[in-house]
Amino acid sequence: MREDKVNAPYHHGNLRQALLDRAIETLGEKGVEGLSLRGLARDLGVSHAAPLRHFATKSDLLNAIAVEGVGSLFAASEAADADPPGPARLRAMMLAYIDWAKDHSELHHILRNPDVMRHASEDLTTLIAGFSERWREEIKAAQDTGWRSNVDPNVLFLHIVSLTAGTAIVTTEEVYQRRVATPETRSNIEASIDLFLR
Amino acid sequence: MREDKVNAPYHHGNLRQALLDRAIETLGEKGVEGLSLRGLARDLGVSHAAPLRHFATKSDLLNAIAVEGVGSLFAASEAADADPPGPARLRAMMLAYIDWAKDHSELHHILRNPDVMRHASEDLTTLIAGFSERWREEIKAAQDTGWRSNVDPNVLFLHIVSLTAGTAIVTTEEVYQRRVATPETRSNIEASIDLFLR
DNA sequence: ACTCTATGTAGACGACGACAACATGATCGG
DNA sequence: CCGATCATGTTGTCGTCGTCTACATAGAGT
Numbered sequence: 001m002r003e004d005k006v007n008a009p010y011h012h013g014n015l016r017q018a019l020l021d022r023a024i025e026t027l028g029e030k031g032v033e034g035l036s037l038r039g040l041a042r043d044l045g046v047s048h049a050a051p052l053r054h055f056a057t058k059s060d061l062l063n064a065i066a067v068e069g070v071g072s073l074f075a076a077s078e079a080a081d082a083d084p085p086g087p088a089r090l091r092a093m094m095l096a097y098i099d100w101a102k103d104h105s106e107l108h109h110i111l112r113n114p115d116v117m118r119h120a121s122e123d124l125t126t127l128i129a130g131f132s133e134r135w136r137e138e139i140k141a142a143q144d145t146g147w148r149s150n151v152d153p154n155v156l157f158l159h160i161v162s163l164t165a166g167t168a169i170v171t172t173e174e175v176y177q178r179r180v181a182t183p184e185t186r187s188n189i190e191a192s193i194d195l196f197l198r
Numbered sequence: 199m200r201e202d203k204v205n206a207p208y209h210h211g212n213l214r215q216a217l218l219d220r221a222i223e224t225l226g227e228k229g230v231e232g233l234s235l236r237g238l239a240r241d242l243g244v245s246h247a248a249p250l251r252h253f254a255t256k257s258d259l260l261n262a263i264a265v266e267g268v269g270s271l272f273a274a275s276e277a278a279d280a281d282p283p284g285p286a287r288l289r290a291m292m293l294a295y296i297d298w299a300k301d302h303s304e305l306h307h308i309l310r311n312p313d314v315m316r317h318a319s320e321d322l323t324t325l326i327a328g329f330s331e332r333w334r335e336e337i338k339a340a341q342d343t344g345w346r347s348n349v350d351p352n353v354l355f356l357h358i359v360s361l362t363a364g365t366a367i368v369t370t371e372e373v374y375q376r377r378v379a380t381p382e383t384r385s386n387i388e389a390s391i392d393l394f395l396r
Numbered sequence: 397a398c399t400c401t402a403t404g405t406a407g408a409c410g411a412c413g414a415c416a417a418c419a420t421g422a423t424c425g426g
Numbered sequence: 427c428c429g430a431t432c433a434t435g436t437t438g439t440c441g442t443c444g445t446c447t448a449c450a451t452a453g454a455g456t
Contacts, residue, residue: 159361
């Protein structure tokens with residue numbers, strides 16, 4: 001029951017996913033304020049109210065995109081498991097986050113949008129909490145190897161999350177980027193991270 | 199020609215500033231998507247089109263708010279001049295930024311809103327560039343005192359800006375805050391900063 | 397075959413951003 | 427002191443949007 005392609009399984013098509021995909025494209029082109037449920041319906045050739053069957057409100061749509069975003073970020077972070085627990089894995093996780101933010105800037109934007117997070121669903125906040133927990137555990141594991149074991153775990157957590165999120169934003173956001181980043185950004189990013197990881 | 203108060207100089211009142219003030223209040227309550235020119239007009243008892251005389255578009259209004267925000271941030275940063283150039287002043291600048299973000303979260307949100315920055319005016323980007331330049335200079339001055347003088351200035355700049363902006367965001371944003379911050383946040387922030395400044 | 401439910405459509409309503417035509421009152425040159 | 431000019435505010439309008447309601451249609455399960 002899934003021999004052909006993956007699409008066209010229903011009434012008109014797999015509208016829900018089509019909406020999500022097209023929405024993410026549109027976000028990249030015109031931003032949140034340029035995204036409209038009616039516009040999406042138009043793009044996909046369905047009636048103006050069709051999207052409401054899948055996302056009752058625009059907030060719901062953005063929320064679903066954010067959920068997809070966290071999932072994607074989670075997946076990207078798993079590559080760090082190749083490194084052994086400790087500073088090396090933390091380094092890999094930080095770089096994975098920063099690279100992901102650059103490669104999925106639309107999703108990254110949505111996840112940082114106050115108006116989206118203001119209406120975050122229970123699912124979304126739970127996912128984010130899980131991601132956060134993952135970092136806490138890895139930091140603890142690193143400290144257990146002796147790395148910076150004398151530092152308050154809460155302080156270490158704050159520092160690492162701030163540095164990682166901050167680097168992702170600064171190197172991704174156009175306004176910062178124009179004035180902050182230098183051509184050889186990626187090697188500078190590694191150097192900056194290593195300034196802390198030693 | 200300016201003896202009395204500063205306000206009520208015209209037709210109905212000092213509408214432009216009233217719009218800005220009320221808009222910032224509304225942003226704190228309902229966010230960007232909850233802000234409307236017509237709503238502001240209603241709140242201030244003027245006709246629905248009156249705001250257009252001062253801000254031709256909603257983007258213009260947000261841009262003006264962002265300009266005011268950078269100005270406020272600039273002012274708050276000047277307190278750091280009390281410390282001598284070097285790591286101490288950098289520390290003061292970083293903490294001033296983070297404290298400002300907490301005390302003016304609406305302005306901080308606007309300055310980090312991709313949809314606002316997408317339409318940033320020449321004035322705004324120039325202001326931000328000036329602020330950025332200020333940091334570069336202070337970092338250079340600190341290095342001239344011998345502090346981390348062997349580190350590439352670009353890397354140092356990236357690191358400090360990322361850490362500062364990241365800390366401000368992580369400790370300000372509700373979603374992060376709920377999962378990242380601990381009760382004694384402010385002292386943890388100082389400890390986190392000092393982890394780098396030594 | 398019949399029903400139930402998931403999905404899509406058609407139409408309506410109020411709010412909004414934006415524009416144009418018009419009104420009013422302050423300012424300034426004479 | 428007066429009339430022109432321009433900044434400011436108002437009324438009316440248009441197209442778009444989010445959202446709701448009533449209705450249509452197609453699969454799934456009995």
